[in-house]
Amino acid sequence: MNKYTKIAAIAAVTLIAASSSAYAVVPSASAKSVPAYQKNLHKKGTLTVGLEGTYSPYSYRDKSGKLTGFEVDLSKAVAKKLGLKVKFTQTKFDSLVAGLDSRKYDVVYNNMGKTKERTKKYTFAKPYIYTKxxxxxxxxxxxxxxxxxxxxxxxxxxxxxxxxxxxxxxxxxxxxxxxxxxxxxxxxxxxxxxxxxxxxxxxxxxxxxxxxxxxxxxxxxxNTSSSPMLNKKDKALAKKITKAQKQLAKDGTLSDLSEKYFDSDLTKKP
The missing domain is CATH 3.40.190.10 (Periplasmic binding protein-like II)
Structure with missing residues (x-):
């Protein structure tokens, strides 16, 4: 190998090494870590909410056909606090729980009460309504x-x-x-x-x-209460939702929504 060939070979090896090194140190956009509470989301970057959509004033269609109600507005506010978009999936009440099992949505906002039977298989965030x-x-x-x-x-x-x-x-x-x-x-x-x-x-x-x-x-x-209901594996998401609801209670949003839809504040535990 002559002098010039040897110099070229060394330069080539150096360039390859430098390129490999650079590739190893700079992470790609897709390699960015996803927060634990977002890992099991039905759709990336979106909080998918299961509800009936026929149970006024919790969730229902207004005269124009738009989905509205206390739980609709509340879940929108919660999603915003979590930095997520929101999507609603309507289904009959008796199918709501099964939808959590098959992960058709991330959380059920549908006047769901916390019972011993349900807590064996599902997890709940903090209650948002208290009633008789x-x-x-x-x-x-x-x-x-x-x-x-x-x-x-x-x-x-x-x-x-x-x-x-x-x-x-x-x-x-x-x-x-x-x-x-x-x-x-x-x-x-x-x-x-x-x-x-x-x-x-x-x-x-x-x-x-x-x-x-x-x-x-x-x-x-x-006296019953209503809580967001989630798959048992989504405890991290349940904690985030609880934190978001506490923030909404502190800034008055939760009470305002209750007054809007129920003409009274039902968000305080009796």
Whole structure:
């Protein structure tokens, strides 16, 4: 090897080494670390929310067809705090839980109560609504207390807290997809009663001042709360959502949304 060939060979090896070194030190954009709470998201950079979309005032379609409601606005505010976009997936109540199992969405915002059975398989963020349970019947009904529920026909979403409570109280549960259908069955006499939250009843009564239905609070189910419900593996995301909701409570957003949709602040634990 002559002098010039040797110099060229050394230069080539040096250049290759330098290039390899540079490649090893400079990370690519795709190599940037993803926060733990975002690793299991259904869609990158997006908080996908499962809800019914037919349960006013929590989530429903307004006259123009736009999805709106307390939980819709709340989940938008939470996503913003997390630096994420938001996407909504509507489904019937009895399918909401299964959707978490198959990861169709990241979190359910749908007036979900925290129960012993659910906490075995799912994780929950901090509650955002606290309310009482009422028995809704026709005027003149002989259902006055929880003891009177035994043997009666109760229109309920079977897998809901209210449906489980009605079953334990001895009612014959007539399964319905949502609150509106339950009210229809009571109105038509095909069901004697439906159990639901005091806030939902208040909103319904305000929208239907002509209603002949009556509601009475009951202890068949203790004061209930609603929480974001997530897959058991998403504890990091649940903590972030809890933190976001605490920030929204502190800056007054949570109370303002409650006043907007319920005409009262139901965000404080009694």
């Amino acid at each position: 349970t009422v028995m809704i019947t026709k005027a003149g009904s002989d259902i006055k207390t929880a003891a009177d529920l035994k043997g009666k026909k109760s229109a309920q979403s079977a897998s809901s807290n209210f449906g489980q409570a009605a079953k334990k109280a001895g009612t014959n549960v007539v399964s319905v997809p949502g609150f509106a259908e339950a009210i229809d069955l009571v109105n038509s006499g095909k069901a004697d009663v439906t159990l639901n939250s005091q806030d939902s009843w208040g909103v319904y009564k305000k929208a239907h001042p002509e209603t002949k239905l009556k509601a009475k609070t009951t202890k068949v189910l203790d």
